[in-house]
Amino acid sequence: AQRVTQPEKLLSVFKGAPVELKCNYSYSGSPELFWYVQYSRQRLQLLLRHISRESIKGFTADLNKGETSFHLKKPFAQEEDSAMYYCALRSPGNTPLVFGKGTRLSVIA
Amino acid sequence: SAVISQKPSRDICQRGTSLTIQCQVDSQVTMMFWYRQQPGQSLTLIATANQGSEATYESGFVIDKFPISRPNLTFSTLTVSNMSPEDSSIYLCSVSRTREQFFGPGTRLTVL
Numbered sequence: 001a002q003r004v005t006q007p008e009k010l011l012s013v014f015k016g017a018p019v020e021l022k023c024n025y026s027y028s029g030s031p032e033l034f035w036y037v038q039y040s041r042q043r044l045q046l047l048l049r050h051i052s053r054e055s056i057k058g059f060t061a062d063l064n065k066g067e068t069s070f071h072l073k074k075p076f077a078q079e080e081d082s083a084m085y086y087c088a089l090r091s092p093g094n095t096p097l098v099f100g101k102g103t104r105l106s107v108i109a
Numbered sequence: 110s111a112v113i114s115q116k117p118s119r120d121i122c123q124r125g126t127s128l129t130i131q132c133q134v135d136s137q138v139t140m141m142f143w144y145r146q147q148p149g150q151s152l153t154l155i156a157t158a159n160q161g162s163e164a165t166y167e168s169g170f171v172i173d174k175f176p177i178s179r180p181n182l183t184f185s186t187l188t189v190s191n192m193s194p195e196d197s198s199i200y201l202c203s204v205s206r207t208r209e210q211f212f213g214p215g216t217r218l219t220v221l
Contacts, residue, residue, distance in 0.1 A: 032208075034210075043212050043213065043214045043215065044152075044201070044212040045212070046209055046210070046211075049208075049209070051208075086151065086152070090210075094139065094140055094205050096140075096142045096154050096157060096203070096205070096210070097152075097154075097203075097210050098154070099151045099152045099153075100151060101150065101151040102151050
C-alpha cells in the first residue's frame with residue numbers, strides 16, 4: 001500500500017537557521033515524489049518534484065530509495081517560508097497523489 | 110499549468126441537506142480528482158472522475174453519499190448528500206497535467 005509519513009506536525013525554527021522537513025514513504029516500486037506548499041489563505045501549489053532535481057525558493061529534496069525518504073531542506077529559513085508543507089507520492093502515470101499529514105513550518109524572526 | 114475554479118467557495122448547510130460543488134478547468138483534462146481535507150487533517154482522495162465513465166471511488170467513499178458528474182472535459186461536480194456535521198471539510202478539485210497535479214481553491218463546507 002502507498003503511504004506517506006511526515007512525523008512532525010509542527011516545526012519552529014529561527015530565521016536564518018537550517019530547516020529539514022522529514023518525509024518517509026512506503027511503496028513497492030518506483031514512485032514519483034513531490035513536495036507541495038500551502039501558504040496562508042492560498043491554494044495548494046507544487047514546490048518541487050524529485051524527478052526535476054531542482055531547487056525552488058532555496059529548497060531542495062533528495063530521494064533516498066534505501067531509506068525510502070524524501071526530506072525537504074533549506075540552509076537558511078526565511079519568514080516567508082512559514083506555511084504548511086505536504087509530502088506526496090504517486091505511481092508513475094496519470095494517477096492521483098497520496099499525501100502525508102503535513103508539517104506546519106513556523107519561522108520565527 | 111491549469112487554472113481551476115470552484116463554486117461555492119464556502120457554505121454553511123443544515124444537517125440532512127445536500128450540496129453540489131462545481132469545478133471548472135480552463136482547458137480540457139482527462140482525469141479530475143476530488144479530495145477532502147477535514148479540519149487539521151491531510152488531503153484524502155474521494156474519487157477519480159473520467160469523462161464518459163463512472164467515477165472511481167476510494168475505500169470509505171460511496172457513490173450514494175458523494176455522487177459525481179463529469180459531463181465534459183472541463184467540468185465536474187461533486188455532491189455531498191444527506192450531510193452531517195462529520196462532513197464539515199474543505200473539498201478540493203484537482204487535475205493532472207504535464208506530470209504535475211494542480212488544485213482548485215477549495216470549497217469550505219460547514220454542516221450544522
